[in-house]
Structure formats: structure tokens, C-alpha cells
Amino acid sequence: MPGTESSRLFVLGLTLLAALSCGGDPTQLQELPKIPISTASIEARDAYLEGRELFENVRLTEANLRFRAAVEADPSFATGWLMVASTSATAPDFFAALRTALAEIEGASDGERLRIEAFQANVNGETDIERASLEALVAAYPGDERAHSDFGIFLAGQQEYQAAIDSYETAIVINPSFPQPYNQLGYALRTVGDFEGAERAFFRYAELVPDQPNPYDSYGELLMKIGRFEDSITAYEKALAIDPEFVASYIGIGNSLIFMGRHDEARSSFARLEMVARSPGERRQGCTWAAASYLPENNFDAALQAIQRRFDLAAESNDFFAMAGDLNMMGDILLASGRADEANRKYRESIEMARASDAPDDLKQAVVRNTTFDFARAALSRAKLRKATELAASYQEAVAEFEIRGEVQQIHELTGMLAIARGDFETALWELAHANQENPRVMLLTGRAFELAGDAEAAREACTQVVDFNEINLNLAYVRNAAIEFIENL
Numbered sequence: 001m002p003g004t005e006s007s008r009l010f011v012l013g014l015t016l017l018a019a020l021s022c023g024g025d026p027t028q029l030q031e032l033p034k035i036p037i038s039t040a041s042i043e044a045r046d047a048y049l050e051g052r053e054l055f056e057n058v059r060l061t062e063a064n065l066r067f068r069a070a071v072e073a074d075p076s077f078a079t080g081w082l083m084v085a086s087t088s089a090t091a092p093d094f095f096a097a098l099r100t101a102l103a104e105i106e107g108a109s110d111g112e113r114l115r116i117e118a119f120q121a122n123v124n125g126e127t128d129i130e131r132a133s134l135e136a137l138v139a140a141y142p143g144d145e146r147a148h149s150d151f152g153i154f155l156a157g158q159q160e161y162q163a164a165i166d167s168y169e170t171a172i173v174i175n176p177s178f179p180q181p182y183n184q185l186g187y188a189l190r191t192v193g194d195f196e197g198a199e200r201a202f203f204r205y206a207e208l209v210p211d212q213p214n215p216y217d218s219y220g221e222l223l224m225k226i227g228r229f230e231d232s233i234t235a236y237e238k239a240l241a242i243d244p245e246f247v248a249s250y251i252g253i254g255n256s257l258i259f260m261g262r263h264d265e266a267r268s269s270f271a272r273l274e275m276v277a278r279s280p281g282e283r284r285q286g287c288t289w290a291a292a293s294y295l296p297e298n299n300f301d302a303a304l305q306a307i308q309r310r311f312d313l314a315a316e317s318n319d320f321f322a323m324a325g326d327l328n329m330m331g332d333i334l335l336a337s338g339r340a341d342e343a344n345r346k347y348r349e350s351i352e353m354a355r356a357s358d359a360p361d362d363l364k365q366a367v368v369r370n371t372t373f374d375f376a377r378a379a380l381s382r383a384k385l386r387k388a389t390e391l392a393a394s395y396q397e398a399v400a401e402f403e404i405r406g407e408v409q410q411i412h413e414l415t416g417m418l419a420i421a422r423g424d425f426e427t428a429l430w431e432l433a434h435a436n437q438e439n440p441r442v443m444l445l446t447g448r449a450f451e452l453a454g455d456a457e458a459a460r461e462a463c464t465q466v467v468d469f470n471e472i473n474l475n476l477a478y479v480r481n482a483a484i485e486f487i488e489n490l
Helices: 004-021 026-031 042-056 060-073 078-086 091-103 110-124 127-140 145-157 161-174 180-191 195-208 214-225 229-242 247-259 263-276 280-297 300-316 320-336 340-356 361-381 385-400 405-422 425-433 440-452 456-467 474-489
Strands: none
Touching: 042 060, 042 078, 060 078, 078 091, 078 110, 091 110, 091 320, 110 127, 110 145, 110 361, 127 145, 145 161, 145 180, 161 180, 180 195, 180 214, 195 214, 214 229, 214 247, 229 247, 247 263, 247 280, 263 280, 280 300, 280 320, 280 474, 300 320, 320 340, 320 361, 340 361, 361 385, 361 405, 385 405, 405 425, 405 440, 425 440, 440 456, 440 474, 456 474
């Protein structure tokens, strides 16, 4: 993928340079400076460090309370506000905390400033700025394990997995007792198909923090990925035995049950999630996955009702940006059910709700851009090829200004869909090959293009990838059954 090799060489070059400067021993990286924590308040620093440990163990609700204690002790603590934003359960709280972090950035250290700038760039979809900020962070603090881990997370998000693996391994060299990179390394290795390596990483993660739920939750996701659903449920239950309020494991159990066709039991797991949830944001997750459990059954009305509950929870806190996302999800469900006109109405409502929110203008514009993608899909569903082509051109023009990876991939997906509709299967396959290869919807479209092109074997392979995807992915809920039926009818 573009930029993968250069990023990898950059990270490895920094590591080598730092090691050589310390006499050739990579472990000497430990002695190099860490990113400073800029607060004069001992109380704020202690609360921040407690929050950071909770955050790195994916205890987000508890972490948020400690980060809030940190900024109460020192209201000018920019990094404290950044972490309040990172763990906020509602969009208004998120945006308010991020604005405060940016307002206090002058009092932050250079390393903290780079982290805040990278975070802001991520929110705005400014990938180049985010990459540059994180590269500068690693260059300035080559001995900071968290800098390397953060850069790895970014690289994984760009699907540059080998470079991400290198970053995680550098973090581990610096601090072999730092748990977080083992978790991230496990996910990256899982993604590239190194399941044994992923298992070793998760086992080491569990050895470091055996009293935390997330190592067992992560291992549960690995077991789910390889189709060991009963074993995955056992791993999730081990996480819940440690923390009965660890919502991610209820989601994991539910998804494993969905893959086994046990939808009622899955919904019971999501209902348990809503009962133990500590915030409206956590309860909203239960609604999301309850909706996902109805989609394989083609029970679209029940799915809509679940998202309506999610919407109502956001409305209680006037979280208009979250409500915009919920309306978009309703549109997607309606579109999947063949109700394109109703879907379009929900998409338009989503735009208006986003505009009424306190989100930055860049995010509001992103909602408008990406809803154009949805309008085009709706037009295609009604066989309105000319309208869909016009909308695709409009979307492409809007996306070209920003060059955000996910949006560029959606252009290729949409162009591939248009090519299928025109009967140009060669173009469709080329375009879909440049779309998001980790999106099950793209996998299914690729299978259909291969079938129409007369390559049944390749079509079967593409759709088998959908059936065997076995990950917690909302897009999968829309297409897995279609992929199963497609294979059966080949």
C-alpha cells in the first residue's frame, strides 16, 4: 500500500539511530527521554497517571473520571483535557474537552503538543498532518514506548500492518513490561493471518495484567476470527468474571452467538450489556448490536426500533452529532430493506441534525460528503443509473479536496458498483480492488463482479471471505447472509 514501506523504514531508521547512539544496544532506548507531563499539580499528575493506566486497560468510563479529576486539579492541563476527550461518552463532552485542550496547548510540552495536534488531525480526517505529527513525536522521543505504540495504531488504521507491527515491537523493546503494544500487536498479527503470533502476543498481554478483563476479551476476538466460537465465549466470560461491567465482552459474546445462528441468545447478551452499562454511551452500544442481530433475520423493523432506542438515548443529552449518525444508520437499514425513498429521507435528516450539532465545521462537511455516497447507493438500488452517476461525480469532486483514505476507498467502491450496473466487469474488479479490502460489503461486491464476469471460482472465494470474516463489524451484519446465499446458488 502507498507509503507503507517508507513509513516502515522511517520507524526502523529511528530505532537503529537511537540504538547506535546508546552503544548499539536497543534496550538502551529505555534511557532516552520520555514525553513530559506538563502540570505543576501533583494531584493532577497522580490522577492523570491513574487514568492513563485505566485507559490503556480499556476501562474508559473509569478512566474518564480520573482524567476529569486531573483537569479539576489543574484546569490548564492540556493533555488532561485531551484524555477527557478521548474517553468521553457523548459528542458534546468530546468536542468541549478537545476545544479546551487546544486552547491550553501553549502550556504543553513539545511532545504533548504533537499528540494533541495528531489527535485533532485524526478528528478532521487530515491523515497527512496526523502522520507528520506522529513521525515528529517518534523522532523527538525515540525512547518513549507510548509514542511508538501510538504511531503503530495510526499505521494500523492506514492498513500499513507491517509498519505497525514494527512500531509495536519497538515499543516492546523499550519497555517489555508495557502491556498495550502486546494487545495492539496481537490485533495486527491477526489481521495479516499470523494467528499463532497473535495468540503469543495476547498470552503475554494476559501475563502482564492478569487481573484486567481486556486481555481475555482480545483473545476472545482472536478465537472468534478463527471460528472457535464456543471457545471465544469462554474467553469473554473470563473477562466478565473479572469485570461484570466490561461491555466489550457482552458485544463479543453476542457476535459469536450471531455467527452460530443463535440470534435470540445474542440479544440476551446485548440486553445484559444495557443493564450493566454505566453511561448512555455504553447503553447505545447495546442498541447497536441488538439491531445487528436482527439484520441476518431480515427483521428490519426490529432493527430500526433498536436504533430508535439508541437515538432516544442520545436525545436525552442533546447529542445532535450522535443523533445524526443514528439517523444515517436508520437510512442504511431502510436501504437494505428495499425502502430507498424512506432511506433518503433519513439521510437528509442526518445532514440537518449534524448541522445543528456543535461539531466542528470540518466534521459537518464530512457528514454532507459521505451522505452523498449513501444517496448514490440509494439511486443504484432503484436502478437510477444516471442519477447515481451524477451523485458519484459530485462525491468524487468533494472528496478530491481532502484525500481522506476512507473516502477515496469509497469512491472506488461506488465506481465499482456503477461499473457492475453498466456491465463493465473488468472496470468493476479494478475499482473494487482499490476499495477497502477489509469491508465485507466490498468483498461481496467483488464476488458478484467475478460471477458476472464468468469466473465462478473467484466469485466463490470472494464470498467465502465474507462468510469467514468472523469479526465484530457492523457492515458484516448486512451482507453475511447474502454471501451465504450467493455461494449456495453458484
